[in-house]
């Protein structure tokens with residue numbers, strides 16, 4: 001069966017109820033001219049509702065609009081919520097594709113399990129994306145480095161203040177046309193290594209993509225900014241001596257000998273699809289790649305003696321972001337010469353060339369939506 005035929009069948013699971021308040025093509029074009037991250041949304045959203053008794057039901061695409069919540073809705077009190085993030089890319093021939101959505105579907109199911117939410121079937125996850133992107137095809141921007149950011153999420157919708165897993169949940173998919181995540185282009189960011197707070201710990205929810213992890217990262221992020229840094233990097237909770245990741249991006253270290261290291265998955269690091277793809281692509285490009293614990297001390301001395309030449313962060317939204325400076329209470333170091341390094345730049349190009357259809361896709365990572 002071809003990818004396109006499979007796609008048709010999953011999208012057909014969803015009933016399309018067209019919006020009566022869709023924006024005019026002029027309004028839409030004005031937004032698509034200068035998309036900024038997460039500010040404007042397409043005309044529709046996809047939804048599936050779940051109850052413990054009836055399972056998943058009512059798969060539909062309907063007008064984008066407010067969710068009306070009873071004040072006693074469980075998610076508002078105990079944060080039983082998960083989400084995903086992926087993108088739809090316009091290719092030069094007019095087709096629209098997404099990148100490794102099966103990986104996001106699998107992670108969404110793992111996150112659901114950890115948060116005691118129901119697992120959404122893969123076909124519904126993929127079907128919602130196909131149905132929404134087909135309905136709102138005109139919202140996929142075609143400018144350079146633009147895409148339609150897709151945000152699937154699920155929350156406990158039961159009206160009940162008791163503390164137990166919800167018996168009612170809502171899955172929703174919304175879409176937002178986006179340009180580059182950090183305004184100002186591929187500019188190296190500065191990172192504050194936080195000592196007083198952790199994002200996640202052993203047995204916690206760090207490996208799940210849940211809103212609560214982000215809530216916990218906001219105060220340290222604010223403190224990093226107060227100290228003149230763009231982003232925060234967290235250390236492991238048990239020892240406070242190994243790099244884990246940023247608030248929403250995985251981290252890589254590049255050495256002068258061309259080898260590349262990223263913290264190994266230890267249960268508190270989020271397994272990024274971008275991280276995994278970059279590991280594969282770096283290996284193919286001839287780099288020695290290592291997944292292992294990365295001591296902060298090793299990074300400090302490597303930056304001081306020049307054996308570490310580049311660092312970068314990665315994730316779907318910002319793709320690959322060079323790190324130009326690493327600082328904390330007791331050090332302030334420039335990474336390489338502070339500019340975007342050659343390995344960082346090459347891996348970003350390699351990955352985006354596949355995503356935007358400018359290069360072949362040898363791994364079958366792209367899935368055609370339209």
Ligand SMILES: *Cc1c(COP(=O)(O)O)cnc(C)c1O
Pocket residue numbers: 085209245246247248249250270271272273274275314315316317
């Ligand atoms: C989503 C996320 C990432 C990046 O994952 P991708 O699949 O590459 O987008 C990294 N860290 C955290 C904490 C995340 O939530």
